[in-house]
Amino acid sequence: MVLLNHILSFSGLFVLLTHANSSPHAPSRLLGVDWDLWTTLNASVDGHLHLSRPFELPCFSLFEGQAVSPDSLGCAAVQANYTDPVFRSEHFGAYMQSQWETCQATGSGCLLDDSDPTNPAAYQDKDCQTGNIAPAYIDVQTVEHIQAVYAFSLKTGVRLSVKNKGHDYKGRSSGWNTLGLWVSHLNAGFMSFNETFVPESCNTSYRAITIGTGVEMQQLYAFADQHNVTAVGGYHRTIGTGYFLGGGHSILSPVYGLGVDRVVEIKVVTPDGRFRTVNECEDSDLFWALRGGGGSAFGVVTELTMRVEPQLTLQAAIIEFPANLSNLVSWYELMVNNSLRWGQEGWGGHIVGGSLIHVNPLLNQSAAQASMQVAIDFAVAQGGSGLIDELPSWNAFFLKYVTSAEAPVGPELMLGTRLLNTSLFATDSGKIALSAAIANALPFSTPYIVVGTPFLFPYVEGTTSVTPAWRTSLWHFSVKERFYFNSTLQDRQSEYAQVDQHIQVFRNLTPGSGAYFNEGDVYEPDHEQSYWGSNYKRLLEIKEKYDPYRILDCWQCVGWRGAGDPLYACYVQI
Numbered sequence: 396m397v398l399l400n401h402i403l404s405f406s407g408l409f410v411l412l413t414h415a416n417s418s419p420h421a422p423s424r425l426l427g428v429d430w431d432l433w434t435t436l437n438a439s440v441d442g443h444l445h446l447s448r449p450f451e452l453p454c455f456s457l458f459e460g461q462a463v464s465p466d467s468l469g470c471a472a473v474q475a476n477y478t479d480p481v482f483r484s485e486h487f488g489a490y491m492q493s494q495w496e497t498c499q500a501t502g503s504g505c506l507l508d509d510s511d512p513t514n515p516a517a518y519q520d521k522d523c524q525t526g527n528i529a530p531a532y533i534d535v536q537t538v539e540h541i542q543a544v545y546a547f548s549l550k551t552g553v554r555l556s557v558k559n560k561g562h563d564y565k566g567r568s569s570g571w572n573t574l575g576l577w578v579s580h581l582n583a584g585f586m587s588f589n590e591t592f593v594p595e596s597c598n599t600s601y602r603a604i605t606i607g608t609g610v611e612m613q614q615l616y617a618f619a620d621q622h623n624v625t626a627v628g629g630y631h632r633t634i635g636t637g638y639f640l641g642g643g644h645s646i647l648s649p650v651y652g653l654g655v656d657r658v659v660e661i662k663v664v665t666p667d668g669r670f671r672t673v674n675e676c677e678d679s680d681l682f683w684a685l686r687g688g689g690g691s692a693f694g695v696v697t698e699l700t701m702r703v704e705p706q707l708t709l710q711a712a713i714i715e716f717p718a719n720l721s722n723l724v725s726w727y728e729l730m731v732n733n734s735l736r737w738g739q740e741g742w743g744g745h746i747v748g749g750s751l752i753h754v755n756p757l758l759n760q761s762a763a764q765a766s767m768q769v770a771i772d773f774a775v776a777q778g779g780s781g782l783i784d785e786l787p788s789w790n791a792f793f794l795k796y797v798t799s800a801e802a803p804v805g806p807e808l809m810l811g812t813r814l815l816n817t818s819l820f821a822t823d824s825g826k827i828a829l830s831a832a833i834a835n836a837l838p839f840s841t842p843y844i845v846v847g848t849p850f851l852f853p854y855v856e857g858t859t860s861v862t863p864a865w866r867t868s869l870w871h872f873s874v875k876e877r878f879y880f881n882s883t884l885q886d887r888q889s890e891y892a893q894v895d896q897h898i899q900v901f902r903n904l905t906p907g908s909g910a911y912f913n914e915g916d917v918y919e920p921d922h923e924q925s926y927w928g929s930n931y932k933r934l935l936e937i938k939e940k941y942d943p944y945r946i947l948d949c950w951q952c953v954g955w956r957g958a959g960d961p962l963y964a965c966y967v968q969i
């Protein structure tokens with residue numbers, strides 16, 4: 396309560412920074428705290444405290460209402476790399492879905508036009524504002540830095556946010572009115588392969604790779620490949636730790652499980668200040684909670700260890716055709732009708748519009764060809780193409796196909812998603828109902844289908860905290876919408892509301908199922924049930940045990956205090 400009262404004593408959005416007269420960006424008070432306390436904190440984090448800057452700032456001549464000199468070289472680099480995930484991941488003030496840099500409720504922010512970043516309408520004579528970016532952050536290098544920040548938060552009431560690579564779809568790594576812990580450089584170079592990794596205090600051994608929290612997918616895949624093994628991870632170069640804590644689907648998940656299924660040990664600094672090694676033998680309750688409950692509700696993770704598979708030969712199906720509303724209706728129907736068989740045969744992949752990329756680690760090339768022929772024939776009849784390509788490894792597949800097909804970054808994008816029960820695909824009535832719902836959704840949004848549920852994976856009951864609905868689903872289904880750099884509040888409210896309305900149709904088709912915590916509707920109704928189902932009650936008890944003073948908080952995370960918490964003043968109301 397002390398914390399909450401402290402926050403409530405803030406009068407509004409614009410008391411964040413009180414500028415000293417001498418220098419426009421040297422505040423005497425930040426987040427309501429005197430500068431000398433910040434100086435002390437800075438010393439205890441070895442000088443790694445920084446004031447934040449939107450990464451688009453070099454293009455602007457006004458910053459928080461004060462004149463600044465634009466930096467034309469810096470601006471050109473931002474413009475040239477505006478939709479480059481590697482470039483974005485290197486800036487604290489950049490997010491992959493760029494609306495999370497802005498305060499969507501007030502419109503304050505610093506965006507460029509993602510469809511043409513050189514469009515001067517976005518930045519000429521416009522004020523660049525810090526928006527939803529944490530106004531100050533620690534570039535975390537050590538466990539001690541995290542402990543110092545927890546102590547600072549307890550003492551001052553300043554609230555915290557945790558950001559790694561900034562992929563979040565729901566703003567959980569943004570931080571209006573918070574001090575940010577940026578973990579992207581923490582153990583960023585650290586990767587280690589062990590043929591016989593034994594989790595601390597345990598007897599079982601695993602073939603495993605340990606990664607520092609700053610390691611991103613493309614580094615992990617290259618490292619695994621060097622050791623002639625396969626790591627299961629996301630379909631994007633720069634995804635970070637949030638993946639392994641919130642679920643983690645891969646197109647290999649149908650056979651090898653979710654990211655959370657593969658984690659065998661996690662090192663984490665809990666809000667009580669302790670640095671813990673957690674696994675099935677030590678703090679096993681917390682280990683379970685971190686395998687699906689998300690990171691920034693339970694602690695800050697510094698490294699994690701995952702099981703790996705042998706090097707895999709993969710059959711990749713690459714199918715595409717020029718799509719229009721009428722052939723898409725038949726195409727999605729074909730997808731619905733064949734997906735259960737494909738699932739049983741070990742395929743995983745993505746379907747979006749007239750494009751399918753799937754992989755299969757179980758079939759040989761001729762069996763893969765026969766299995767996919769019906770889809771290849773469809774594409775060819777529409778003037779498209781289809782082939783089965785045999786790849787010697789996951790990394791070879793990733794480099795050849797994923798880096799050019801991964802989801803785009805830079806636009807202001809939002810999702811509505813649902814885990815679709817396997818049972819829907821098993822009956823004529825289920826198939827017809829699902830195909831009809833997709834046909835109705837098509838004029839609004841081309842569904843993005845992830846065939847990445849742990850369909851064939853031999854799950855051991857009770858080992859992870861993601862919603863059990865993952866285990867009985869075949870598709871992770873999504874519709875998406877976007878708004879623009881110059882959107883109005885009304886546009887933003889309307890886009891979120893439309894996504895929510897369209898995905899509701901799929902919720903109604905799948906009563907009792909759920910959704911993926913990392914890729915959910917920002918305004919997911921009954922989110923506790925959707926993301927965790929029957930696991931929520933225990934997750935909340937574990938949250939209370941390890942974070943008794945409620946130092947860590949994020950939107951719709953375990954222990955969420957609701958949209959009325961002043962932390963979420965930048966979320967629009969729909």
Ligand SMILES: Cc1cc2nc3c(=O)[nH]c(=O)nc-3n(C[C@H](O)[C@H](O)[C@H](O)COP(=O)(O)OP(=O)(O)OC[C@H]3O[C@@H](n4cnc5c(N)ncnc54)[C@H](O)[C@@H]3O)c2cc1C
Binds near residue numbers: 492558564629645690
């Ligand atoms: C382009 C794109 C492609 C994607 N592809 C996939 C995919 O193929 N499969 C899939 O499952 N998901 C995918 N995702 C979703 C992705 O898994 C989530 O966005 C995930 O949360 C990203 O983690 P991050 O650390 O990169 O992001 P961040 O936004 O930095 O963090 C996400 C969440 O994790 C917390 N967190 C991050 N690091 C730590 C840490 N060290 N300790 C404690 N908490 C931490 C943050 O506080 C926040 O709550 C994709 C997202 C994007 C934008």
Ligand SMILES: *[C@@H]1O[C@H](CO)[C@@H](O)[C@H](O)[C@H]1NC(C)=O
Binds near residue numbers: 437442443
């Ligand atoms: C923190 O200390 C470092 C090293 O002294 C300094 O460079 C940096 O500017 C300080 N941070 C802030 C926000 O003053």
Ligand SMILES: *[C@@H]1O[C@H](CO)[C@@H](O)[C@H](O)[C@H]1NC(C)=O
Binds near residue numbers: 481
């Ligand atoms: C940014 O874009 C420029 C121009 O295309 C390029 O030379 C540079 O390498 C890019 N920088 C990064 C960090 O990606």
Ligand SMILES: *[C@@H]1O[C@H](CO)[C@@H](O)[C@H](O)[C@H]1NC(C)=O
Binds near residue numbers: 587588589590
């Ligand atoms: C691998 O794990 C074993 C058992 O935990 C340990 O003894 C060994 O030092 C580890 N090897 C490496 C290279 O880390």
Ligand SMILES: *[C@@H]1O[C@H](CO)[C@@H](O)[C@H](O)[C@H]1NC(C)=O
Binds near residue numbers: 598
């Ligand atoms: C490990 O093995 C020893 C000896 O077999 C046994 O006593 C102990 O209970 C085991 N520990 C765990 C955590 O399984």
Ligand SMILES: *[C@@H]1O[C@H](CO)[C@@H](O)[C@H](O)[C@H]1NC(C)=O
Binds near residue numbers: 623705706
């Ligand atoms: C790599 O792993 C595969 C599958 O386990 C094995 O057949 C192959 O011999 C290994 N290659 C090398 C160079 O070790």
Ligand SMILES: *[C@@H]1O[C@H](CO)[C@@H](O)[C@H](O)[C@H]1NC(C)=O
Binds near residue numbers: 827
């Ligand atoms: C899909 O299956 C349904 C139900 O069996 C059937 O009515 C429909 O014709 C099939 N469509 C395609 C394209 O296979």
Ligand SMILES: *[C@@H]1O[C@H](CO)[C@@H](O)[C@H](O)[C@H]1NC(C)=O
Binds near residue numbers: 760761762
């Ligand atoms: C491919 O797999 C099928 C089905 O298992 C089998 O019948 C066939 O002989 C295999 N083909 C080759 C070339 O191995």
Ligand SMILES: *[C@@H]1O[C@H](CO)[C@@H](O)[C@H](O)[C@H]1NC(C)=O
Binds near residue numbers: 722
């Ligand atoms: C859709 O595309 C197909 C294949 O290119 C074409 O035959 C068909 O006429 C198109 N339909 C519409 C409505 O444009």
Ligand SMILES: *[C@@H]1O[C@H](CO)[C@@H](O)[C@H](O)[C@H]1NC(C)=O
Binds near residue numbers: 818865906
């Ligand atoms: C879908 O799965 C959920 C649990 O995962 C279950 O409660 C529900 O009954 C299933 N719905 C249908 C229509 O099969």
Ligand SMILES: *[C@@H]1O[C@H](CO)[C@@H](O)[C@H](O)[C@H]1NC(C)=O
Binds near residue numbers: 516879881883
């Ligand atoms: C937003 O910017 C685009 C491109 O400059 C322009 O066409 C559009 O009219 C603008 N919309 C609003 C609402 O200002």
